[in-house]
Amino acid sequence: MDIADFQKLQTLVLWAAFAASLLFGFIAQRTQFCTMGAVSDIVNMGSWTRMRMWGMAVGVAMIGFYSMGWLGWIDTGKTIYASGRIVWLSATVGGMLFGFGMVLASGCGSKTLVRIGTGSLKSLVVFFVMGFAAFATLRGFLAVLRVNTVDLVAFDLVSGGTLPMWLAQATGMAPITTGLWAALLIGGALMAWALASADFRNTNNLLAGLGLGSVIVLMWWISGHLGFVPEHPETLDAVYLATNSGRMESLTFTAPMAYTLDWLIHFSDTSKVLTLGVVSVAGVVVGAFVEALMSRSFRWEGFRNTQDTALHLVGAACMGVGGVTALGCTVGQGLSGLSTLSLTSVIAVAGIMAGAWLGFRFQIWLLERE
Numbered sequence: 001m002d003i004a005d006f007q008k009l010q011t012l013v014l015w016a017a018f019a020a021s022l023l024f025g026f027i028a029q030r031t032q033f034c035t036m037g038a039v040s041d042i043v044n045m046g047s048w049t050r051m052r053m054w055g056m057a058v059g060v061a062m063i064g065f066y067s068m069g070w071l072g073w074i075d076t077g078k079t080i081y082a083s084g085r086i087v088w089l090s091a092t093v094g095g096m097l098f099g100f101g102m103v104l105a106s107g108c109g110s111k112t113l114v115r116i117g118t119g120s121l122k123s124l125v126v127f128f129v130m131g132f133a134a135f136a137t138l139r140g141f142l143a144v145l146r147v148n149t150v151d152l153v154a155f156d157l158v159s160g161g162t163l164p165m166w167l168a169q170a171t172g173m174a175p176i177t178t179g180l181w182a183a184l185l186i187g188g189a190l191m192a193w194a195l196a197s198a199d200f201r202n203t204n205n206l207l208a209g210l211g212l213g214s215v216i217v218l219m220w221w222i223s224g225h226l227g228f229v230p231e232h233p234e235t236l237d238a239v240y241l242a243t244n245s246g247r248m249e250s251l252t253f254t255a256p257m258a259y260t261l262d263w264l265i266h267f268s269d270t271s272k273v274l275t276l277g278v279v280s281v282a283g284v285v286v287g288a289f290v291e292a293l294m295s296r297s298f299r300w301e302g303f304r305n306t307q308d309t310a311l312h313l314v315g316a317a318c319m320g321v322g323g324v325t326a327l328g329c330t331v332g333q334g335l336s337g338l339s340t341l342s343l344t345s346v347i348a349v350a351g352i353m354a355g356a357w358l359g360f361r362f363q364i365w366l367l368e369r370e
Contacts, residue, residue, distance in 0.1 A: 022290070027215070029291040033057075054209075059194070074220060077175065084158060098322030
């Protein structure tokens with residue numbers, strides 16, 4: 001492959017990622033998919049329907065990810081989630097911060113992008129604050145604090161950071177075989193749990209679970225198969241095109257928001273190039289905007305009062321700091337991370353759920369004060 005073909009392939013990968021994320025935004029808006037909303041439904045109404053959407057999406061993504069690995073389309077060990085260093089304290093603290101913040105900010109990172117596409121100026125403010133906080137935690141003064149505190153508390157797994165890697169070491173089987181079996185069992189159980197409810201079995205909920213789970217799989221394929229070049233024409237190294245991590249990536253939104261702001265601010269700097277994360281942020285907004293126009297649900301929305309503004313600003317900052325610290329958000333660690341059966345992702349998601357519960361308790365306390 002010469003340099004011209006390499007650049008054409010990189011452009012194709014970016015367009016493919018944009019199309020996949022556009023589909024994510026469209027489906028999320030059409031089905032009202034929202035992790036924060038799912039937790040809210042459980043806490044306030046005892047309804048698990050939207051959580052079943054989330055569970056089915058994880059199950060589909062899990063089976064799809066390891067099926068592609070078993071077919072030889074991708075290398076399942078080449079993701080950030082496969083690292084054998086389990087930063088459990090970062091995942092817990094970051095997850096709780098993110099979960100608390102998403103309640104105050106009326107939704108997680110993906111929901112923020114969806115709501116921007118439907119006319120929410122509140123969410124536009126959340127995007128800028130969350131992106132700034134995320135960048136400060138990635139590269140700024142908060143990064144120094146993070147690296148020298150919570151990131152130091154970890155343990156190492158020689159076998160690797162995912163369940164299939166651990167099972168492979170314990171059984172002597174190939175990781176790809178243990179991965180497929182584990183995905184079929186766990187992912188299949190999640191899908192069966194979702195479908196067990198008669199209230200869940202309708203077109204809207206199935207579109208959310210099957211559709212969004214499939215988009216996660218599609219992004220893994222785009223990054224890990226279409227965008228994988230065994231030999232860079234200049235460095236001769238193997239490379240995953242247009243990724244910030246240098247590894248195979250799927251959808252995640254906290255760090256990409258920071259990279260999007262960085263790209264916009266330094267647009268004239270030729271060293272700042274588009275990545276899968278940046279085009280995914282744009283794709284989700286456009287997808288939600290298209291659906292809002294089609295359904296005639298586009299509405300301008302602003303803050304109600306000073307308290308509403310303050311809560312959203314604090315929530316956005318918590319999500320930016322927490323999402324980077326936990327190495328992902330409800331989509332990054334929730335859908336993408338859990339699809340790899342990562343131990344760190346399980347810890348981070350548990351932290352997010354705990355933080356969300358605390359966020360709802362805090363909101364109830366505010367209401368009682370008033």
